[in-house]
Amino acid sequence: MFPARYWREIPQRYRLEAGKCKGCGKTLFPPRIKCPKCGSTDFEIVRLPDSGVVRTFTVIRVGPSQFSDQAPYAVGIVELEGGVKITTQIVDCPPDKIHIGQKVKVEFRRIQEDGSAGIICYGYKCVPAV
Amino acid sequence: MRDVAVIGVGMSEWGELWKKSLRQIFVEAALAAIKDSGVEKIDSMYVGCMSSGLFVGQEHLASLLSDYAGVSGISAARVESACASGGVAFRSGYIEVASGLSDVVLVGGVEKMTDVSGDGATYALATAADQEYEGYVGVTFPGLYAMMANDHMARFGTTREQIAHVAVKNHRHGAMNPRAQYPFEITVDAVLKSVLVADPLRILDCSPITDGAAAVILCPLDMAKKFTRKPAVRVAGSGSSTDTIALHDREDFTEFAATTRAADKAYKTAGVGPSDIQLAEVHDCFTIAEICVIEALGFVKRGEGGKAAESGLTALGGKIPVNTSGGLKSKGHPVGATGVAQIVEITEQLRGESGKRQVKGAKRGLTQNMGGTGGSTVVHILEVA
Amino acid sequence: MAGIVGYGAYVPMHRIKVEEIAKVWGADAESYKKGLMLVEKSVPSPDQDTITMSVEAARSAVKRARIAPSLIEATYVGSESHPYAVKPSGTVVSEAVGTSPNTHCSDFEFACKAGSEAMFVCIGLVQGGAIRYGLAIGADTSQGAPGDALEYSAAAGAAAFIFGKEDGLAKVLGTHTFMTDTPDFWRREYEYYPRHGGRFTGEQAYFRHITIAATQMMEKAGLKPQDFAYAVFHQPNGKFPMQIGQKLGFKKEQLEAGWLSPTLGNTYSGSSPMGLTAILDVAKPGEKIFMTSYGSGAGSDSFVFEVTKEIEKVQNLAPKTRQQLDRKSYIEYGVYAKFRRKILKSE
Numbered sequence: 090m091f092p093a094r095y096w097r098e099i100p101q102r103y104r105l106e107a108g109k110c111k112g113c114g115k116t117l118f119p120p121r122i123k124c125p126k127c128g129s130t131d132f133e134i135v136r137l138p139d140s141g142v143v144r145t146f147t148v149i150r151v152g153p154s155q156f157s158d159q160a161p162y163a164v165g166i167v168e169l170e171g172g173v174k175i176t177t178q179i180v181d182c183p184p185d186k187i188h189i190g191q192k193v194k195v196e197f198r199r200i201q202e203d204g205s206a207g208i209i210c211y212g213y214k215c216v217p218a219v
Numbered sequence: 220m221r222d223v224a225v226i227g228v229g230m231s232e233w234g235e236l237w238k239k240s241l242r243q244i245f246v247e248a249a250l251a252a253i254k255d256s257g258v259e260k261i262d263s264m265y266v267g268c269m270s271s272g273l274f275v276g277q278e279h280l281a282s283l284l285s286d287y288a289g290v291s292g293i294s295a296a297r298v299e300s301a302c303a304s305g306g307v308a309f310r311s312g313y314i315e316v317a318s319g320l321s322d323v324v325l326v327g328g329v330e331k332m333t334d335v336s337g338d339g340a341t342y343a344l345a346t347a348a349d350q351e352y353e354g355y356v357g358v359t360f361p362g363l364y365a366m367m368a369n370d371h372m373a374r375f376g377t378t379r380e381q382i383a384h385v386a387v388k389n390h391r392h393g394a395m396n397p398r399a400q401y402p403f404e405i406t407v408d409a410v411l412k413s414v415l416v417a418d419p420l421r422i423l424d425c426s427p428i429t430d431g432a433a434a435v436i437l438c439p440l441d442m443a444k445k446f447t448r449k450p451a452v453r454v455a456g457s458g459s460s461t462d463t464i465a466l467h468d469r470e471d472f473t474e475f476a477a478t479t480r481a482a483d484k485a486y487k488t489a490g491v492g493p494s495d496i497q498l499a500e501v502h503d504c505f506t507i508a509e510i511c512v513i514e515a516l517g518f519v520k521r522g523e524g525g526k527a528a529e530s531g532l533t534a535l536g537g538k539i540p541v542n543t544s545g546g547l548k549s550k551g552h553p554v555g556a557t558g559v560a561q562i563v564e565i566t567e568q569l570r571g572e573s574g575k576r577q578v579k580g581a582k583r584g585l586t587q588n589m590g591g592t593g594g595s596t597v598v599h600i601l602e603v604a
Numbered sequence: 605m606a607g608i609v610g611y612g613a614y615v616p617m618h619r620i621k622v623e624e625i626a627k628v629w630g631a632d633a634e635s636y637k638k639g640l641m642l643v644e645k646s647v648p649s650p651d652q653d654t655i656t657m658s659v660e661a662a663r664s665a666v667k668r669a670r671i672a673p674s675l676i677e678a679t680y681v682g683s684e685s686h687p688y689a690v691k692p693s694g695t696v697v698s699e700a701v702g703t704s705p706n707t708h709c710s711d712f713e714f715a716c717k718a719g720s721e722a723m724f725v726c727i728g729l730v731q732g733g734a735i736r737y738g739l740a741i742g743a744d745t746s747q748g749a750p751g752d753a754l755e756y757s758a759a760a761g762a763a764a765f766i767f768g769k770e771d772g773l774a775k776v777l778g779t780h781t782f783m784t785d786t787p788d789f790w791r792r793e794y795e796y797y798p799r800h801g802g803r804f805t806g807e808q809a810y811f812r813h814i815t816i817a818a819t820q821m822m823e824k825a826g827l828k829p830q831d832f833a834y835a836v837f838h839q840p841n842g843k844f845p846m847q848i849g850q851k852l853g854f855k856k857e858q859l860e861a862g863w864l865s866p867t868l869g870n871t872y873s874g875s876s877p878m879g880l881t882a883i884l885d886v887a888k889p890g891e892k893i894f895m896t897s898y899g900s901g902a903g904s905d906s907f908v909f910e911v912t913k914e915i916e917k918v919q920n921l922a923p924k925t926r927q928q929l930d931r932k933s934y935i936e937y938g939v940y941a942k943f944r945r946k947i948l949k950s951e
Contacts, residue, residue, distance in 0.1 A: 145367070154342055157338055
């Protein structure tokens with residue numbers, strides 16, 4: 090992962106910064122230039138809430154190269170409060186306890202790294218809400 | 220717009236082709252299609268290929284393959300739309316003939332997937348997803364479809380056994396296809412006992428890694444007889460649509476809206492509806508995909524795809540045979556070639572050349588080819604001219 | 605002077621028991637448990653490190669501080685396991701928390717007292733008026749060499765404090781420090797595991813520096829052990845902090861609230877700071893807290909705090925330290941070795 094490509098998405102990966110359309114109020118994550126709903130190009134930056142619900146999930150047993158050591162790991166689509174959905178790993182939970190409708194919250198974690206000498210890439214994962 | 224016909228089809232060997240390079244595989248298919256068509260001159264060429272760059276470090280395929288196919292000098296372009304690359308290449312060739320810009324167009328699709336490790340192939344395939352917001356977190360293609368499967372099962376009560384039936388049916392068809400990568404039957408039990416890839420999907424729910432190519436020749440319908448005595452197969456309808464790239468941006472994870480939109484356009488142009496289709500080749504990259512796609516095409520009601528697979532509705536001999544070629548599951552899935560190979564199967568079926576897996580009296584067939592989790596989809600309807 | 609306006613801690617979920625480690629190395633688990641007064645330690649998952657735990661602890665501190673994080677003007681992360689040898693942990697933490705971009709950011713290092721150093725410096729800056737709010741963090745994912753005594757205790761955790769000029773939740777009544785050059789425990793550059801001087805790390809290192817710093821602190825503040833409701837010392841195992849605390853004149857009851865090591869292990873730069881967060885979770889207005897850290901090499905930072913009325917408003921605003929300590933999942937040595945990258949793999 091070349092540093093610039095990672096660095097560009099930091100506001101989204103670290104702070105869940107999204108774009109709220111001033112035209113129709115739709116929240117887009119990541120922020121966009123043009124609203125797919127109303128076509129407006131006028132946005133304000135908002136931070137997404139850090140809690141939500143699991144809408145669907147799976148447990149990945151065969152991962153791509155940078156993730157193969159992590160297998161098995163759970164991945165899900167989480168609908169955060171307010172309606173924006175994100176794809177994220179679900180951790181600190183035995184895979185057989187993950188379920189559709191489960192309440193989760195966002196935690197800051199390492200996502201991947203570029204070998205032992207490249208940059209470390211951070212971002213969001215979800216853990217069960219206590 | 221002129222009527223366009225498919226007048227020649229060809230395939231390379233499909234499988235783990237250690238001895239053959241990407242260019243060799245493509246040329247094998249292209250020459251077979253040219254021979255089958257009877258044409259002597261090609262005006263233009265389209266190649267569907269998802270990622271020769273990641274698999275073999277090769278871009279600029281149009282130049283390379285037109286050169287090695289012996290037709291250097293013609294207009295050539297590579298088309299990419301993840302797993303829909305072949306289908307979109309076909310549509311591009313169709314548009315060029317229909318518009319009158321060219322008369323004889325070669326459309327090929329190719330993918331060489333075994334020159335990287337298994338991890339490397341998983342990574343290359345995962346580039347069809349949103350790299351920064353899906354791929355970044357470690358989701359894979361089996362993972363995305365597994366999430367769709369979990370949703371379909373929770374909402375519609377689809378069972379693991381019903382999903383497995385898709386693989387069993389496609390293998391039964393593939394066992395009758397001499398070109399299939401895995402031409403043997405399997406059982407539901409075998410599927411359910413196979414290794415987990417992304418819960419609940421197992422290795423036998425997933426289409427394989429395959430090297431292979433497929434090619435077709437297109438020309439205006441009224442020129443077909445100039446080249447071949449075989450029955451011409453007319454492109455009666457063509458539709459193309461896109462959807463959000465990320466699965467999480469869809470309201471409904473199993474709706475495949477792009478398939479429905481593309482199909483609606485194709486049905487409209489052809490002047491037919493789902494019940495007029497006699498057979499279809501659809502994109503069963505994973506078993507669950509076929510279930511969702513037959514719902515999206517209107518062959519069955521939403522949520523009933525699992526029951527259809529289990530009941531034999533979509534098997535050879537059933538009401539609407541789906542994937543008589545063996546589908547991606549049994550025939551193989553060299554990504555860029557698949558969309559073109561679907562055209563090959565329907566064309567042969569409509570010509571009555573499909574041997575043991577022939578659908579009797581087949582006159583109208585449909586192909587559905589999609590990329591990623593349905594972010595791009597093309598549907599074609601072919602008819603005996 | 606200055607005050608703690610927000611605090612938070614983070615404890616990873618996984619644990620490994622002393623028996624599990626002893627089993628692999630053919631050691632006597634009972635004698636380790638008795639000798640160290642330790643039964644289990646925390647283990648970070650592969651996706652956790654000093655930075656990730658610091659972010660979570662800091663976010664909890666911001667919740668309790670009830671301030672906009674953009675008002676924070678200094679971020680200091682103290683650790684002996686910063687994820688990068690060169691590239692600050694503090695910048696990632698700052699961006700993740702959302703501090704002002706005009707934040708003075710520095711990574712601190714002094715073996716196990718890197719966290720208390722961060723606290724010491726923040727207090728100074730705030731008192732001096734250079735910044736309005738400063739964030740000080742002690743966090744570690746320390747490694748113990750396989751089969752070494754330290755493997756039983758080397759654990760992971762983070763504590764974060766936001767200091768401000770106001771009294772906040774707990775006033776800072778005084779700070780003090782003492783250091784000498786004492787090579788009791790060290791790690792050379794490019795070495796994966798630290799080394800230590802065995803029993804030399806006791807009397808002349810840990811005990812000496814804490815004793816001198818603590819005694820001088822109390823003298824300076826005009827206070828005696830009985831004036832404090834709570835005391836917390838660097839806790840590399842369960843035994844040492846109890847020994848030093850009682851030697852200095854504190855009673856067991858004063859030491860228990862902050863005594864996390866028996867079921868947490870040694871969180872190095874997080875050690876006494878996390879103990880402090882556990883105390884703040886239960887402390888009442890008016891109570892005084894005594895803290896003295898220890899970092900090998902060697903030195904000790906000492907602090908005196910007095911809890912204010914504000915504390916009761918915020919204790920429940922973020923996960924409490926013992927609550928997190930009680931939320932656990934045990935792993936075996938093989939998984940532990942994989943998580944802690946003790947297994948050689950081809951690149």
